[in-house]
Amino acid sequence: MTSTLPQTVSPFLEPGPRTKPNSLAVLQLSRDNFVPVYLQQASGEHDGYVEGAVINTRYGSFPHSTLLNVPWGSQVRASKVDTGSRGRKRKWQLDEEAGRATSEPIEDEKETGNGAGEENGDGDEGKQLVTDTSGFIHVLPPTPEIWTTSLPHRTQVVYTPDASYILHRIRARPGSTLIEAGAGSGSFTHASARAVYNGSLVKGKRPGKVFSFEFHEERYHKMKKELSDHALDGIVQLTHRDVYKDGFLVDGKSPEADAVFLDLPAPWEALPLLSRQRPQLREGEAGEAGANPWVSPLHPKKSVFICTFSPCVEQVTRTVSTLRHLGWVDIEMVEIANRKLHTARDRVGLYLPVDRGVNSSAKDIEEAITKLTEIEERFRENARPKQPADGSEPAKVASKAATNGKTSVDEAALKYPWLDGRLVTRGEPEIKTHTSYLVFAVLPMVWTAEDEATALARYPIGNEKFVVSLMGKASMKEERREAMQQKQGNRKSRRKDRDEKLAEAEG
Amino acid sequence: MYSSIIRPNTWVAIRLPSGVTRNILVTPNATISLGKYGSFPANLIIERPYHVTFEIEDQRPDEKYSRIRIVPASELYAEIFADEESPDCSAPTVDAAKPVISAEDGVEFTLVDAESGKLVTRSSGEVIDENARQTLTQEEIEELKREGSNAGKDVIAKLMLSHTALDQKTSFSLAKYKLLKTKKYIRRFQILPVDVPNLAHWQLEERDASKILDLRAEMIALVGSWGNVHYGGDSVYLGDPMATCEQGEEALAPLQGDLLNGRWLVVDDTGGLLVAAIAERMGVLFPELDEDEDSLDEQARREKRERREAEKEAEDNQDGDVDMADADDPANRAIDGARPKKVRSSDFAIPYSQTNTITVVHSASQPSLPFLGYWDFDAVAPSHAEHPLCRHLMCLTWLQLLKPELDTAYSTPPLTASPELLGSWKPSRRGNFHRKRRRFARTRHVVEATRAGGFSGLVCASTMDPISILKHTLPLLAGGAPVSMYSPTLEPLAALADCFSVSRRTAWTSGTLPEMVAKTVEELERWEGSEQFPLNPTLLLGTSIQTSRARRWQVLPGRTHPLMTERGGTDGYVFTAWRAKPAAGKVAAKGKFKRRKLETGSAAESEAADTPKA
Numbered sequence A: 001m002t003s004t005l006p007q008t009v010s011p012f013l014e015p016g017p018r019t020k021p022n023s024l025a026v027l028q029l030s031r032d033n034f035v036p037v038y039l040q041q042a043s044g045e046h047d048g049y050v051e052g053a054v055i056n057t058r059y060g061s062f063p064h065s066t067l068l069n070v071p072w073g074s075q076v077r078a079s080k081v082d083t084g085s086r087g088r089k090r091k092w093q094l095d096e097e098a099g100r101a102t103s104e105p106i107e108d109e110k111e112t113g114n115g116a117g118e119e120n121g122d123g124d125e126g127k128q129l130v131t132d133t134s135g136f137i138h139v140l141p142p143t144p145e146i147w148t149t150s151l152p153h154r155t156q157v158v159y160t161p162d163a164s165y166i167l168h169r170i171r172a173r174p175g176s177t178l179i180e181a182g183a184g185s186g187s188f189t190h191a192s193a194r195a196v197y198n199g200s201l202v203k204g205k206r207p208g209k210v211f212s213f214e215f216h217e218e219r220y221h222k223m224k225k226e227l228s229d230h231a232l233d234g235i236v237q238l239t240h241r242d243v244y245k246d247g248f249l250v251d252g253k254s255p256e257a258d259a260v261f262l263d264l265p266a267p268w269e270a271l272p273l274l275s276r277q278r279p280q281l282r283e284g285e286a287g288e289a290g291a292n293p294w295v296s297p298l299h300p301k302k303s304v305f306i307c308t309f310s311p312c313v314e315q316v317t318r319t320v321s322t323l324r325h326l327g328w329v330d331i332e333m334v335e336i337a338n339r340k341l342h343t344a345r346d347r348v349g350l351y352l353p354v355d356r357g358v359n360s361s362a363k364d365i366e367e368a369i370t371k372l373t374e375i376e377e378r379f380r381e382n383a384r385p386k387q388p389a390d391g392s393e394p395a396k397v398a399s400k401a402a403t404n405g406k407t408s409v410d411e412a413a414l415k416y417p418w419l420d421g422r423l424v425t426r427g428e429p430e431i432k433t434h435t436s437y438l439v440f441a442v443l444p445m446v447w448t449a450e451d452e453a454t455a456l457a458r459y460p461i462g463n464e465k466f467v468v469s470l471m472g473k474a475s476m477k478e479e480r481r482e483a484m485q486q487k488q489g490n491r492k493s494r495r496k497d498r499d500e501k502l503a504e505a506e507g
Numbered sequence B: 001m002y003s004s005i006i007r008p009n010t011w012v013a014i015r016l017p018s019g020v021t022r023n024i025l026v027t028p029n030a031t032i033s034l035g036k037y038g039s040f041p042a043n044l045i046i047e048r049p050y051h052v053t054f055e056i057e058d059q060r061p062d063e064k065y066s067r068i069r070i071v072p073a074s075e076l077y078a079e080i081f082a083d084e085e086s087p088d089c090s091a092p093t094v095d096a097a098k099p100v101i102s103a104e105d106g107v108e109f110t111l112v113d114a115e116s117g118k119l120v121t122r123s124s125g126e127v128i129d130e131n132a133r134q135t136l137t138q139e140e141i142e143e144l145k146r147e148g149s150n151a152g153k154d155v156i157a158k159l160m161l162s163h164t165a166l167d168q169k170t171s172f173s174l175a176k177y178k179l180l181k182t183k184k185y186i187r188r189f190q191i192l193p194v195d196v197p198n199l200a201h202w203q204l205e206e207r208d209a210s211k212i213l214d215l216r217a218e219m220i221a222l223v224g225s226w227g228n229v230h231y232g233g234d235s236v237y238l239g240d241p242m243a244t245c246e247q248g249e250e251a252l253a254p255l256q257g258d259l260l261n262g263r264w265l266v267v268d269d270t271g272g273l274l275v276a277a278i279a280e281r282m283g284v285l286f287p288e289l290d291e292d293e294d295s296l297d298e299q300a301r302r303e304k305r306e307r308r309e310a311e312k313e314a315e316d317n318q319d320g321d322v323d324m325a326d327a328d329d330p331a332n333r334a335i336d337g338a339r340p341k342k343v344r345s346s347d348f349a350i351p352y353s354q355t356n357t358i359t360v361v362h363s364a365s366q367p368s369l370p371f372l373g374y375w376d377f378d379a380v381a382p383s384h385a386e387h388p389l390c391r392h393l394m395c396l397t398w399l400q401l402l403k404p405e406l407d408t409a410y411s412t413p414p415l416t417a418s419p420e421l422l423g424s425w426k427p428s429r430r431g432n433f434h435r436k437r438r439r440f441a442r443t444r445h446v447v448e449a450t451r452a453g454g455f456s457g458l459v460c461a462s463t464m465d466p467i468s469i470l471k472h473t474l475p476l477l478a479g480g481a482p483v484s485m486y487s488p489t490l491e492p493l494a495a496l497a498d499c500f501s502v503s504r505r506t507a508w509t510s511g512t513l514p515e516m517v518a519k520t521v522e523e524l525e526r527w528e529g530s531e532q533f534p535l536n537p538t539l540l541l542g543t544s545i546q547t548s549r550a551r552r553w554q555v556l557p558g559r560t561h562p563l564m565t566e567r568g569g570t571d572g573y574v575f576t577a578w579r580a581k582p583a584a585g586k587v588a589a590k591g592k593f594k595r596r597k598l599e600t601g602s603a604a605e606s607e608a609a610d611t612p613k614a
């Protein structure tokens, strides 16, 4: 854990203003297509090539040098890369290096140069890259939200609508200590790390920490690597462990957690090990109780908040029952339904030019009538003898008048396609299926008779001087005012002003 | 850091048996009255734990107050555990021989005769004392409560008996019935800390939801996450320019752009709830930052607090108008917790950290953040006791941001006076002089720092048109910074998203628009808006609108189902995006599409994703 190397702050937490070499960046190829990448400075040989890496996408080729040291959010144009001299060599870097698994063909091209006009010390200096018209991408700083949609999936993951709500409810805040099991693909882990992070430089401040557990060995190793690549290993301490059996202590010590998140198939197996007192032995377990003193992984002086995440009701029932027996309170089960909404311009009309997204049917009754009249006219016209005696064409004239000149297409109608049509919103085409049930609970701290005696001695009773009532708002205000008069000092009156302001705000 | 122990003089939420919560200030030596549920001395909850369930006990004969006790969880759940033990959980009770509610095993709902203590009813209802079946009048109920005997349990018992149809009820409705009556009369309560989730819940469910724009927990969570709001780095302070009172504007500490980091720009029309939520995520909401208080023993903790208060008093007496800048001083770029010994700072010392800050832009002349009062913070107080928000929250008006020269506080040069003259003034006048100078320096700093831009994110919950908010704030965001805007209604956000539609972006990047001719990228970043293009459509990436809704379930043995009593109200929506830095000039956006032969991983992309992102 304690590395002697200077700890760099994670790009997830303090990305700085620009992209940096050897640090994680996210390329946005299109709306929902994100590719995580570690940008590398072109420096000497790279996999048999003299120049640095290039990212190939359907929008063209992007040498890393064009993506380095640019402000985050930059739009970067594709570059023409010379593939001739060495020929094409495709390397499909699939899951080879965690986090770098982009499932995009990454090509190392024989081309390098100065990106975005920045001086790049290595490689073939001076050789200008030529912009390719094939397109562009944007480069974004990593966030837990983006990571969740672009991470290499090794398990089911917790997505942002659930993760954000859970972290809010279990009071994961800067300085919190959170226990998480199992780590899985690390989606929730990243969001947790951001939530508990509280800097590192200040002495005497307890650093926010995530104690994460995973028993699947390969996943454990992948995630370990990922955490160090993301410079999150100072915040997240990952342990390879079967928590059902071996609990949550780390190096025999209590993490002193005040928040817990369990995304496990059988949370009730883990819950007894998250008690404040020694759990009762389960059947079939050896009776080595009393051999070692029991150490609780929970913070002894704090209420502990928990959330368990389970896909089916049967698991929930069992979890809730176990929580009750273990003394957890305020147990609540919640299901989050999240929906994305898309906006569009609905363009409907018979006389609109044929275009993508145009619905060529009548936009209203009037238009329908006009069209029908037109058809009737034409029908009658056809039914009439070809050459009327006088040679005139009365029917056509009438038709023109009726349609107000709109015989075919209204060319002016779609001059500004972004303004025409009615603005509408639509829900996601596929209805988001149920993810999981979230069970929340709180475990209050233990309160002993001695604790009570101490508190009672410090705050003796029997000297009550006034009443604070919860009932009517008006009487509440009155009582508060009275209460305030009991106190002296301008600090108190400042508080009083504030209270009144609050009361008004609520009123 | 928030504490799990109830501290004196803090706001707490009391959750009553009915499930209703009420916020009160816990004042030592007060009696807290829960109305019909009874009352108890406030001192009995001070320095006791949050979240436990208390029960008001019967008054002892020699005492004038009721004591309270902590109800163990086993007792809270006794009834449920009994249900669990019944062989068939899916259809509980209906064991005629077994009383639903028995006196012996300590289960709370003893359906007994108050006098004899004899069991009077069973689930089948066959052993009903005929006399007890008559309906109680409201008066009788009041009487029973006044007597306060047996902590309200016998009221419940009597009420249940009074329900003549009790014996006809199915076990299911019987359970429900018990629950309802229990909620109403049992004298139990919980003390919850006033934190953002609890305050929001309380305001939403029990007060006026419109005051917080119906901002539900799901939305607070989403808006904060997508805004990437988090601890924005250890505090960094500007050096004190050591301005003497003869110096004017020239002595102001210059802004240092490279120090500005981890700053969020906020527009809040929820009375400060949004700011509180953001502050909570940044670790600057709770007054007591030094968490080690919890580990100190009681005595040490009290001493420490007393010492701090004494210091404070001393300060207050020192000068007519001491305010927070003097409470303790920012060192030269010192870090939190490592502030050096107090040296009186000059008027132009900037109390604000350059990092981990919240900048609120407001439309009235004063910010309206009354909810922060629950955490002992007042954004408009002229002077303030130490609070993390004093150093991490800055407020300015839209006028100060956009036309500072029209703002008096910003544009009036600071007063100066020779030390002799100053010495000849009355203390109150001197105080006024310093206050004005301090106000000037701060206003200048806040305005300049905000106008310097480079914000890490924009988070809004406002009644103002989001398009107009973005018009003026987009230029202030750093590249890649998230935008996260809440609205109780969908339409404003839909209109906003439409400004970034594919067709708008395509038209814009085609480079053929007359409006854009001869404009630099910088000028286009400050695009003032036209009818066709209210906003520069290339300044945001990944625009998206979403909504979330939590549905609560009841989980009881054999009776697990979604709750029907869910509060209605609006869903609320969140618009999210990231700030882009567009490349200069015309940008081709064709993409190399090999139709039919989709690349790995892109097969699932929707049509929208296929469209070039111009």
Ligand SMILES: C[S@@+](CC[C@H](N)C(=O)[O-])C[C@H]1O[C@@H](n2cnc3c(N)ncnc32)[C@H](O)[C@@H]1O
Binding pocket: A155, A156, A157, A158, A159, A181, A182, A183, A184, A185, A186, A187, A188, A189, A213, A214, A215, A216, A219, A241, A242, A243, A244, A245, A263, A264, A265
């Ligand atoms: C659904 S995944 C968790 C996904 C994770 N929350 C995320 O957002 O990426 C569940 C993980 O729990 C791990 N697991 C299951 N039982 C475990 C146990 N007894 N101890 C530790 N980890 C366990 C599994 O290996 C799996 O990786």
